[in-house]
Amino acid sequence: MGLWNARMATLVAMFCTGVAFVAPLYACGQSGGAQAAEVVSEAVKKQQHAHVRHVNPTAIQHASRQAASEPARPAAAEAKKEPLQSKKVEVDIKTLETRLKNTDAIGFFTKLAIRSNIIDLVNRIKQYRKQSMLKAKMKEIRTSFDGLLLKIIALLEDDPKLSRDLYVSRESIWESLLEVKA
Amino acid sequence: MKRRSIWMVAATLLSLLMVPFIMIQSAYAVSEAEDIATTIKLRNYDCGGRAVSDISETEDENGNRVIQATCPNGRRYQITVSSDGRMQIQPLN
Numbered sequence: 001m002g003l004w005n006a007r008m009a010t011l012v013a014m015f016c017t018g019v020a021f022v023a024p025l026y027a028c029g030q031s032g033g034a035q036a037a038e039v040v041s042e043a044v045k046k047q048q049h050a051h052v053r054h055v056n057p058t059a060i061q062h063a064s065r066q067a068a069s070e071p072a073r074p075a076a077a078e079a080k081k082e083p084l085q086s087k088k089v090e091v092d093i094k095t096l097e098t099r100l101k102n103t104d105a106i107g108f109f110t111k112l113a114i115r116s117n118i119i120d121l122v123n124r125i126k127q128y129r130k131q132s133m134l135k136a137k138m139k140e141i142r143t144s145f146d147g148l149l150l151k152i153i154a155l156l157e158d159d160p161k162l163s164r165d166l167y168v169s170r171e172s173i174w175e176s177l178l179e180v181k182a
Numbered sequence: 183m184k185r186r187s188i189w190m191v192a193a194t195l196l197s198l199l200m201v202p203f204i205m206i207q208s209a210y211a212v213s214e215a216e217d218i219a220t221t222i223k224l225r226n227y228d229c230g231g232r233a234v235s236d237i238s239e240t241e242d243e244n245g246n247r248v249i250q251a252t253c254p255n256g257r258r259y260q261i262t263v264s265s266d267g268r269m270q271i272q273p274l275n
């Protein structure tokens with residue numbers, strides 16, 4: 001009887017400890033999975049937000065200049081600082097490419113889809129270059145590039161280091177895409 | 183008998199210590215169903231959920247990999263992966 005009670009106590013302890021371990025992990029996995037699955041729509045939303053942020057500062061600056069001339073200056077200075085900071089980052093694109101290929105955060109088909117999207121973008125650049133329309137279409141292509149990069153960054157939620165490195169080196173990636181010739 | 187119960191407790195504790203490692207590994211792995219759903223969304227198609235179902239995979243005469251899957255919203259898609267790795271997605275319904 002004593003042994004039976006001991007076994008029961010062990011089983012109960014095992015169950016409780018198991019639940020204690022599994023519950024937060026399951027919750028984490030659920031939220032992580034759900035977020036990974038909704039990444040595209042979130043990325044699009046983020047892009048739209050980024051767009052709004054991109055457009056709004058001019059209007060905000062204009063309004064603030066009308067109200068008071070001083071607050072507009074720091075905002076303009078910050079806007080000037082940001083592109084400078086992103087241009088400073090020197091990265092090895094090949095290393096980033098290899099890391100993206102080897103990451104476990106996204107699956108095989110997702111990697112192929114990303115590759116296809118990048119090839120499509122490069123083909124568009126080549127096509128516009130041939131038609132001498134590249135300068136005119138630069139803003140449109142850059143928007144597509146930013147959207148794609150945001151999607152990739154959102155997908156790499158489980159590989160935050162790679163996600164961050166891709167984000168900080170976005171200007172270098174953009175430049176390397178433009179360098180691709182026919 | 184006492185030695186046997188000590189051994190049982192030790193084995194239980196050891197297996198419990200393994201639980202977080204096993205769970206962490208499974209929590210971050212991407213399933214094929216999730217991978218295909220993400221792919222469909224990445225190519226700007228509506229899927230309505232995080233994982234597809236009813237996956238079938240074949241290879242056509244040109245060596246292209248053809249995958250068909252159904253999204254949670256009921257839409258069925260065909261994903262064609264060519265031998266050079268290019269991907270095309272076609273809605274089937």
